[in-house]
Amino acid sequence: MTDTAPRPTLxxxxxxxxxxxxxxxxxxxxxxxxxxxxxxxVRRAVEELGYVPNQAARSLVTKRHDAVAVVIAExxxxxxxxxxxxxxxxxxxxxxxAHDNQLVLLLIEGRDDHARVGRYLAGGHVDGALVFSLHLxxxxxxxxxxxxxxxxxxxxxxxxxxxxxxxxxxxDNREGAREAVRHLTGLGRTRIAHITGPLDQTSAADRLxxxxxxxxxxxxxxxxxxxxxxxxxxxxxxxxxxxxxxLDAVFAANDLTAAGxxxxxxxxxxxxxxxxAVIGFDDVLPVAEQTDPPLTTVxxxxxxxxxxxxRLLLRRLxxxxxxxxxxxxxxxxxxxxxxxxxxxx
Amino acid sequence: MTDTAPRPTLxxxxxxxxxxxxxxxxxxxxxxxxxxxxxxxVRRAVEELGYVPNQAARSLVTKRHDAVAVVIAExxxxxxxxxxxxxxxxxxxxxxxAHDNQLVLLLIEGRDDHARVGRYLAGGHVDGALVFSLHLxxxxxxxxxxxxxxxxxxxxxxxxxxxxxxxxxxxDNREGAREAVRHLTGLGRTRIAHITGPLDQTSAADRLxxxxxxxxxxxxxxxxxxxxxxxxxxxxxxxxxxxxxxLDAVFAANDLTAAGxxxxxxxxxxxxxxxxAVIGFDDVLPVAEQTDPPLTTVxxxxxxxxxxxxRLLLRRLxxxxxxxxxxxxxxxxxxxxxxxxxxxx
DNA sequence: GCGGCCCCTGTGAGCGCTCTCACCTCCCCG
DNA sequence: CGGGGAGGTGAGAGCGCTCACAGGGGCCGC
Numbered sequence: 001m002t003d004t005a006p007r008p009t010l011x012x013x014x015x016x017x018x019x020x021x022x023x024x025x026x027x028x029x030x031x032x033x034x035x036x037x038x039x040x041x042v043r044r045a046v047e048e049l050g051y052v053p054n055q056a057a058r059s060l061v062t063k064r065h066d067a068v069a070v071v072i073a074e075x076x077x078x079x080x081x082x083x084x085x086x087x088x089x090x091x092x093x094x095x096x097x098a099h100d101n102q103l104v105l106l107l108i109e110g111r112d113d114h115a116r117v118g119r120y121l122a123g124g125h126v127d128g129a130l131v132f133s134l135h136l137x138x139x140x141x142x143x144x145x146x147x148x149x150x151x152x153x154x155x156x157x158x159x160x161x162x163x164x165x166x167x168x169x170x171x172d173n174r175e176g177a178r179e180a181v182r183h184l185t186g187l188g189r190t191r192i193a194h195i196t197g198p199l200d201q202t203s204a205a206d207r208l209x210x211x212x213x214x215x216x217x218x219x220x221x222x223x224x225x226x227x228x229x230x231x232x233x234x235x236x237x238x239x240x241x242x243x244x245x246x247l248d249a250v251f252a253a254n255d256l257t258a259a260g261x262x263x264x265x266x267x268x269x270x271x272x273x274x275x276x277a278v279i280g281f282d283d284v285l286p287v288a289e290q291t292d293p294p295l296t297t298v299x300x301x302x303x304x305x306x307x308x309x310x311r312l313l314l315r316r317l318x319x320x321x322x323x324x325x326x327x328x329x330x331x332x333x334x335x336x337x338x339x340x341x342x343x344x345x
Numbered sequence: 346m347t348d349t350a351p352r353p354t355l356x357x358x359x360x361x362x363x364x365x366x367x368x369x370x371x372x373x374x375x376x377x378x379x380x381x382x383x384x385x386x387v388r389r390a391v392e393e394l395g396y397v398p399n400q401a402a403r404s405l406v407t408k409r410h411d412a413v414a415v416v417i418a419e420x421x422x423x424x425x426x427x428x429x430x431x432x433x434x435x436x437x438x439x440x441x442x443a444h445d446n447q448l449v450l451l452l453i454e455g456r457d458d459h460a461r462v463g464r465y466l467a468g469g470h471v472d473g474a475l476v477f478s479l480h481l482x483x484x485x486x487x488x489x490x491x492x493x494x495x496x497x498x499x500x501x502x503x504x505x506x507x508x509x510x511x512x513x514x515x516x517d518n519r520e521g522a523r524e525a526v527r528h529l530t531g532l533g534r535t536r537i538a539h540i541t542g543p544l545d546q547t548s549a550a551d552r553l554x555x556x557x558x559x560x561x562x563x564x565x566x567x568x569x570x571x572x573x574x575x576x577x578x579x580x581x582x583x584x585x586x587x588x589x590x591x592l593d594a595v596f597a598a599n600d601l602t603a604a605g606x607x608x609x610x611x612x613x614x615x616x617x618x619x620x621x622a623v624i625g626f627d628d629v630l631p632v633a634e635q636t637d638p639p640l641t642t643v644x645x646x647x648x649x650x651x652x653x654x655x656r657l658l659l660r661r662l663x664x665x666x667x668x669x670x671x672x673x674x675x676x677x678x679x680x681x682x683x684x685x686x687x688x689x690x
Numbered sequence: 691g692c693g694g695c696c697c698c699t700g701t702g703a704g705c706g707c708t709c710t711c712a713c714c715t716c717c718c719c720g
Numbered sequence: 721c722g723g724g725g726a727g728g729t730g731a732g733a734g735c736g737c738t739c740a741c742a743g744g745g746g747c748c749g750c
Contacts, residue, residue: 007469009736020700025738035698052468056410057736059401060705070450082631086431093452097461102470105415105450107438116442123397124352125447230635259635266637286427290575290604292611292637354706365730370708380728402706405735 008049017045028053067102068313069126069149071117073140074133075110082228082256083284084302085132088154091306092130099314101127118143128313130154136200141166152313154305156202156332167316169309169333171300173203176337177210180251180279180298183339185214189249189277193222195236195261197253204228207253207281222247226257233260241268248276249345255280255287255297262291262344277345293343300337308333353394362390373398412447413658414471414494416462418485419478420455427573427601428629429647430477433499436651437475444659446472463488473658475499481545486511497658499650501547501677512661514654514678516645518548521682522555525596525624525643528684530559534594534622538567540581540606542598549573552598552626567592571602578605586613593621594690600625600632600642607636607689622690638688645682653678 014024019038026034027042028051034042045051059065070092072085089103096103104126106117121129121144128150131140136158144151153168184192194211197204208223215222221243226232233252237260240247250265252258258280262272270276272293280288283299315330359369364383371379372387373396379387390396404410415437417430434448441448449471451462466474466489473495476485481503489496498513529537539556542549553568560567566588571577578597582605585592595610597603603625607617615621617638625633628644660675 010738011736021736022701022738023699026699029738033698038699050467052464054405054736055468055470056401056404057705058738060399060405060707060736061738063705065401067449083428089450090452090454093450094454097452097454097458102465103450104412105434105438105448107435107442109435109439109442119397120447122395123400125400230631256631263635263637286575286601290608292608355708356706366706367708367730368728371729374708378728383729399706402735403708405706405737406708408735 008051013045013049013051016049017041065127066100067104067126068096069104069106069121069129071106071129071131072133073108073138075108083286087302088306091303092310095307095310099319114139121149122147127317130309130313150316152309154309158202167312167330167332169305171335171337173206174210176298177207178213179339181211181214184249184277184279184345187277191244191247192249192251193240193247195233195252195257196225197228199225204253211251228254228257230256230260233257234264237261237264250276251279253281255282255284255295258295259287259291273345279345283340296342296345297340298337299340301335305335353396358390358394358396361394362386410472411445412449412471413441414449414451414466414474416451416474416476417478418453418483420453428631429627432647433651436648437655440652440655444664459484466494467492472662475654475658495661497654499654503547512657512675512677514650516680516682518551519555521643522552523559524684526556526559529594529622529624529690532622536592537594537596538585538592540578540597540602541570542573544570549598556596573599573602575601575605578602579609582606582609595621595623597625600627600629600640603640604632604636618690624690628685641687641690642685643682644685646680650680
């Protein structure tokens with residue numbers, strides 16, 4: 001019951017089509033340089049036999065796997081539940097699928113799980129890797145570099161040394177943050193607070209930098225570090241209200257955090273946006289559209305970023321047919337952000 | 346730059362350890378039946394050379410891949426962003442990792458994408474499949490059965506014919522729904538509405554059945570079909586308020602829907618839970634804890650369900666070391682639900 | 691009308707591993 | 721002290737595929 005009928009081999013296809021294994025192979029792999037009648041015969045044999053190439057056998061000789069690992073280096077389940085990852089995955093999946101590559105998902109489950117992932121990548125089971133959510137102290141980049149696996153990072157990696165050739169896709173976090181603050185000041189707000197993300201991630205650090213660009217001489221107490229979670233946003237907001245009850249705007253480092261902040265503001269009797277304007281970051285729809293009031297936020301095209309990461313990696317891997325428009329060596333991409341105005345600011 | 350130094354082969358390990366390839370292989374695969382000094386020698390050689398077995402070569406002869414496909418048959422990006430999937434994935438990943446299996450993620454991107462996935466599964470690239478979010482008319486189960494790939498479904502599959510031996514993991518949707526309604530009636534509510542999920546999914550249908558079990562002779566206008574999304578919840582709630590402005594409770598088929606309903610209720614000036622009590626389903630934390638007021642909901646242990654699915658599949662695949670406690674053929678599992686009381690009901 | 695060349699096809703050698711089977715050593719028992 | 725057996729080890733085949741390379745036609749040019 002469990003055992004399938006043995007799958008047909010290339011040999012079988014060749015026999016049925018009355019050609020050699022080599023010719024059958026050529027047809028299966030595109031059919032260049034094979035004359036038409038033979039191509040047709042082989043195609044028909046493939047069809048009739050339901051032939052599917054044995055990827056293992058193929059990989060064994062080509063040393064290619066047509067598979068890419070996606071590594072999510074985020075041990076916290078709560079954070080992983082951020083729709084952010086789902087959207088990126090979707091973008092990645094689309095692009096990989098379009099080029100017949102498989103997606104091997106590697107979740108880092110705990111603090112000490114990096115070694116396992118490193119070993120897997122070093123094992124040459126995949127052609128390349130897409131890595132997310134790196135923290136500054138993460139050992140993964142080292143392991144990856146050592147393993148020599150072509151990699152594209154999601155978000156600018158934090159280290160400044162050696163790895164300078166690292167490929168990544170990011171959005172312009174700093175300018176996005178500036179835009180948010182600019183919007184707030186445009187609204188006449190002057191006491192603008194910032195709830196950061198975890199500052200060991202460049203996305204959070206860059207957003208803070210953007211905020212500072214605009215608020216150079218603001219009260220430092222207007223900045224509270226947080227962790228990209230709603231609960232963290234609540235805590236941070238309480239802290240802020242305690243420090244500066246007179247604040248009139250909050251720029252949160254992501255939408256989840258903003259949602260938490262919103263709740264605390266309401267609790268405290270403040271009206272949003274009348275008393276305090278709030279801006280988030282990401283424009284994760286299920287969150288940003290569903291808060292009360294709906295969130296004004298800095299949008300980044302998350303799915304597109306995923307797609308770009310995959311495309312970059314495939315080009316790096318020399319995959320033909322990928323992005324013929326862009327010639328030369330692939331290079332990192334920083335996408336612009338756009339401010340999406342809803343009701344909260 | 347891209348090319349790695351050629352990876353050492355078993356041959357190299359054997360040579361260095363001064364044994365035959367066969368012995369080296371035995372050690373690498375557990376070392377049973379090899380005498381201690383040799384085991385140590387080979388282990389050391391492996392270490393020194395940084396040897397990692399070539400999975401392709403291994404699969405070629407064993408016909409095993411130690412890889413499992415996870416298929417998410419949900420073309421709608423919005424729905425996919427439900428933290429539900431992320432949590433299941435996490436559970437699955439944990440279990441697979443613990444047994445050295447890889448997770449190949451297959452997202453169905455659009456209406457006509459099933460064929461691709463079917464082909465992949467039939468291609469024998471993975472040992473088994475975990476399939477989610479099936480709709481009644483989904484061609485996938487047929488393709489899978491035809492391909493003969495061992496499969497475990499997430500949620501009871503809808504077809505009643507032929508496939509009866511299908512393995513699945515689900516929670517007790519019907520009893521969970523009953524419990525929700527029971528709680529509401531216990532609160533003295535009598536005009537209890539139900540916002541369903543997409544009724545071509547058994548989870549949604551079962552929850553509706555549970556609701557009906559308790560509300561046999563309720564006004565049919567108290568039931569509105571929806572789609573598990575917040576926006577759908579909003580629409581359904583508006584419809585409901587129009588039909589029966591006097592309703593005093595709502596049981597929503599999932600938390601996302603409940604969140605949408607909550608918003609519309611607030612808009613309409615109703616107080617929750619004083620005027621209208623609301624209960625959700627799932628207990629997806631980022632949603633249920635963050636609504637205003639926090640959501641009373643029927644909890645299912647999503648991550649555990651993922652873990653169980655993986656475990657079931659691995660047992661089905663005859664993976665040694667999995668669930669020794671449970672003997673005999675693996676069978677489907679239905680987990681109990683628990684009511685989590687928060688503020689909304 | 692014939693030689694040369696190009697295009698197409700087939701042959702054969704592995705890719706790195708596991709697995710069967712034969713062999714060899716050592717131990718135990720009669 | 722010799723024979724049988726068990727327990728270890730090694731040799732060799734072959735998984736299904738791709739990729740040189742060799743060879744065989746047909747066609748063009750002179």
